[in-house]
Amino acid sequence: MAFSLVLQGAEGHIRSLxxxxxxxxxxxxxxxxxxKRPPRKDAQRPAREAARPGSPHAKAEQPSGxxxxxxxxxxxxxxxxxxxxxxxxxxxxxxxxxVRELDAxxxxxxxxxxxTALRHRGQIAAILDHLLDRPIPDKSGAxxxxxxxxxxxxxxxxxxxxxxxxxxxxxxxxxxKARTYKGLVNAVLRRIARDAxxxxxxxxxxxxxxxxxxxxxxxxxxxxxRALQTAAMHLHTPNLDLTVKRDPDDWxxxxxxxxxxxxxxxxxxxxxxxxRLEGFEEGAWWVQDAAAALxxxxxxxxxxxxxxxxxxxxxxxxxxxxxxxxxxxxVDISARRLARLRANLDRLSLGAEIRVGDLRxxxxxxxxxxxxLDAPCSATGTIRRHPDVAWSKRPEDxxxxxQIQAELLQRxxxxxxPGGTLVYCxxxxxxxxxxxxxxxxxxxxxxxxxxxxxxxxxxxxxAITADGDLRTLPCLLPSTPPGEPERxxxxxxxxxxxxxxx
Numbered sequence: 001m002a003f004s005l006v007l008q009g010a011e012g013h014i015r016s017l018x019x020x021x022x023x024x025x026x027x028x029x030x031x032x033x034x035x036k037r038p039p040r041k042d043a044q045r046p047a048r049e050a051a052r053p054g055s056p057h058a059k060a061e062q063p064s065g066x067x068x069x070x071x072x073x074x075x076x077x078x079x080x081x082x083x084x085x086x087x088x089x090x091x092x093x094x095x096x097x098x099v100r101e102l103d104a105x106x107x108x109x110x111x112x113x114x115x116t117a118l119r120h121r122g123q124i125a126a127i128l129d130h131l132l133d134r135p136i137p138d139k140s141g142a143x144x145x146x147x148x149x150x151x152x153x154x155x156x157x158x159x160x161x162x163x164x165x166x167x168x169x170x171x172x173x174x175x176x177k178a179r180t181y182k183g184l185v186n187a188v189l190r191r192i193a194r195d196a197x198x199x200x201x202x203x204x205x206x207x208x209x210x211x212x213x214x215x216x217x218x219x220x221x222x223x224x225x226r227a228l229q230t231a232a233m234h235l236h237t238p239n240l241d242l243t244v245k246r247d248p249d250d251w252x253x254x255x256x257x258x259x260x261x262x263x264x265x266x267x268x269x270x271x272x273x274x275x276r277l278e279g280f281e282e283g284a285w286w287v288q289d290a291a292a293a294l295x296x297x298x299x300x301x302x303x304x305x306x307x308x309x310x311x312x313x314x315x316x317x318x319x320x321x322x323x324x325x326x327x328x329x330x331v332d333i334s335a336r337r338l339a340r341l342r343a344n345l346d347r348l349s350l351g352a353e354i355r356v357g358d359l360r361x362x363x364x365x366x367x368x369x370x371x372x373l374d375a376p377c378s379a380t381g382t383i384r385r386h387p388d389v390a391w392s393k394r395p396e397d398x399x400x401x402x403q404i405q406a407e408l409l410q411r412x413x414x415x416x417x418p419g420g421t422l423v424y425c426x427x428x429x430x431x432x433x434x435x436x437x438x439x440x441x442x443x444x445x446x447x448x449x450x451x452x453x454x455x456x457x458x459x460x461x462x463a464i465t466a467d468g469d470l471r472t473l474p475c476l477l478p479s480t481p482p483g484e485p486e487r488x489x490x491x492x493x494x495x496x497x498x499x500x501x502x
Contacts, residue, residue, distance in 0.1 A: 068106045069167045070174075071098030072113040073145040079118075079388045080145075086114060086388035117152040118387035119235050122208035124151045127199050131188055141177025147185060154193050155200055161193035206232040213395050214380065221431050222473065229475035230429070233490045238384045240267045240274070241491075243293050243316065244285040245323045245348065251285060254278055260477060261491070262297065262459045264290040268489075283348040288316040289385070291472040291492040294458050295425040296372055298470070298498045302326035305369040309352075310359055310412055313337030315344045317372055318352050326370075328352040331362060359408050367417040375405045377426035377433045381493025384474055402432050409441055413448065416501045421451065425470075425496035434495030435469065442499075451498040460491075470496040 075096050078084040089096045090111060102110060117124065128147060129135075136143055150168035153159040168189055172182035192199060207215050210231050218227035242265045244251045252259045255278060257267040265285070270277075279285050296317045299307065303325035309318045312330035314337060321328045322345070330352045332338050338354055345352060355362070378398055383390050409424055416422055424441075426433045442448060452468025455461065463472045472494045 063167060063170060065163065066167055066170060067098065068102055068110050068113070069146075069149060070171055071096060071102065072110055072117070072149045073142050073171060074098060075110075075114060076117060076149060077142060077145045079114075080391055083392045085392070086118070086386065090114075112157065113149055113152060115237065115387055116156050117148050118391060120152060120156050120209055121148065121391060122210065123200075123203045123205075124148050124155065126203045126208055127151065127155070127192065128188065130199075130203070131191055136181065136184070139177060140181050141175045143172060143175070143178040143181040143185060146171050146175075146178065147188060150185075150189050151192055154189065155196055161196075165189040165193060206235055209234065210390055214390060214393070217430060221429070226473060226475060230473055230493070233474040234383045234387065234390070236384070236490075238289065238490065238492075240270045241265065241288060241290045241293075242267065242285040243288040243320060244279075245283075245350075251279060260459070261290040261294065262457075264288070264293050266290065280347075283350075286316060286319055286344060286348060288320075289382075289492045290460075290477065291381070291494040292316055292427065293320065294460075294470060294472070294494065295374065295423050295496040296320040296324075298423045298453060298457070298496060299370045299372060299421055302370060306366070307370045308364065308368045308372065308412070308415065310371065310373045310408075311376060312354075312374070313341045315341030317374060319345060319348055319350055321372070322350040322352050323348075329355060329364070329368070331355045331357050331359065333358050359412060364415050367420070368415055369417055369420050371412055371416055371420070371422045373409060373412055373422065373424050375408055375424065375426050375433075377401055377405065377428040378430055379427050380429045381427040381472075381474070381495075384490065384492065398430055398432055402437065405433060405437055406440065409437060410445075413441075413445065413499075413501070418501055420501050422448075422499045422501065423496055424499065425494060427492055427494055429473070429493040434471065434497075435465065435467070438467075438469065438497040438499075447502050448499045449502055451500050453496070453498055469498075470494065 075084075075086070075089045075098075078089060078096070079086050088094070090099060090107075092099055092107065099107060099110065125148075128144075128151065136147075146168050150164045153164040154161050165186065169182050169186045172178040172185045178185075207228060210218075215227060215231065218230055222230070241260075242251070242255070242257070243263065244265060248259050248263045248265055251257075252265045255265060255267055256269075257265040260266050274280065274287060293316070296309075297320070299321070301324075302321055305326050307321050307326040307328050309321060309328055309330045311332055312318050313332040313334055315330065318328055318330045318341060330338070330341060332341070333356070335356045338356055342354055378393050378401055379386060379389050380393065405426070413422060424438065428434060438450070442450065450468060453464055453470050455464050458464075458470065460472060460476055462476055463470060465471050472491055474490045474493055477491050478489045
């Protein structure tokens with residue numbers, strides 16, 4: 001009876017198909033072998049215990065690859081519904097408990113599964129909506145997350161279709177709430193596997209993978225073409241960019257990269273552990289997106305100056321300023337993130353005064369010659385490397401963040417000596433967190449003036465606004481040579497404005 005109910009549930013959710021297609025779906029749950037005589041009652045208990053998740057026998061009975069898929073579905077649900085940052089969930093020490101049980105190879109697969117599912121989330125959702133005649137209800141437990149992870153494998157990864165389907169059905173069967181829908185999971189995934197090429201072609205528009213409100217904001221701010229180009233860039237993992245302490249041309253040659261945007265080095269084809277690259281142990285460079293390296297450079301020559309790096313963790317900008325000869329005070333609200341900053345500085349043999357504090361209550365001992373405020377923001381400019389951001393942020397988050405940014409900018413501007421320079425930056429694509437903040441600040445503070453940025457300072461065509469501020473987009477710095485997938489180019493979306501206290 002339970003078996004037939006599962007099959008009815010699957011047929012009830014699948015859209016009507018042609019007769020030849022119906023054959024595939026109605027045979028999904030049909031056993032290829034005749035039923036066996038049931039074992040004696042006293043022999044049934046161990047079999048049930050071996051199959052039951054959490055039993056002492058369960059671990060030995062798990063199919064290969066199931067643990068990593070389960071972790072992926074669990075984490076996807078936590079990211080989307082609890083708004084947990086993906087990087088925190090994937091942290092081997094403090095993140096999701098399932099991550100700690102995986103070896104290095106499976107952790108790499110886990111990251112790939114989640115990255116693919118999130119980058120293509122809109123396309124996958126459209127395909128599932130096309131195949132289902134009504135949404136799967138919330139009471140289905142992890143069924144939708146399981147479907148998304150399996151569909152990502154079938155459609156966009158080099159994973160055997162049968163393995164993706166089989167493991168997804170097993171996961172659904174082990175979830176108390178999703179168990180009723182395991183027939184549906186099986187049927188939908190078999191259909192996706194059979195028609196994968198057609199479905200990819202039918203739902204291939206990159207804009208689908210950006211929430212409507214977010215894409216509409218980019219259209220309004222940058223125009224249709226730029227918005228579409230940005231959405232397309234978000235489908236690809238970013239290149240590896242490095243900032244070096246000195247001799248960028250020499251290190252570009254030694255590492256097989258190329259120099260971009262001034263002093264950054266791009267390793268377009270790198271795949272592997274960063275800590276095994278030449279120069280890591282000696283502290284010759286650190287990982288930093290080319291766009292993220294620009295704001296600190298806008299302060300100019302900081303040799304011997306007292307400079308504040310505010311909201312400093314994880315420390316790329318602190319390292320830049322220290323390497324340039326500044327006396328840096330790095331302030332951040334997170335002690336744990338500052339511990340990472342301190343470790344990075346130790347590896348690089350660089351020094352800075354490190355302070356834990358909330359900028360809304362922090363008080364410096366003396367004014368600074370220069371200030372770099374990397375304000376807390378929505379981080380929509382980093383979706384290439386943090387694909388969860390597109391789906392974890394809401395319009396109300398932007399409104400709340402803009403209030404914090406305005407408060408911090410106003411407060412820290414009073415810590416600057418007369419004639420000093422303040423650079424305000426955010427890794428956001430939203431104008432409310434960039435251009436609008438500076439316009440409002442300058443209107444309310446006649447004692448400050450904008451110091452326009454020139455294209456020659458940054459080496460990125462098209463990244464200077466009409467007002468002279470820095471605005472990078474993920475679609476800038478296109479691939480060289482064009483059209484080669486391994487050299488997709490691009491960079492994070494950043495805004496930065498340079499101000500002088502009169």
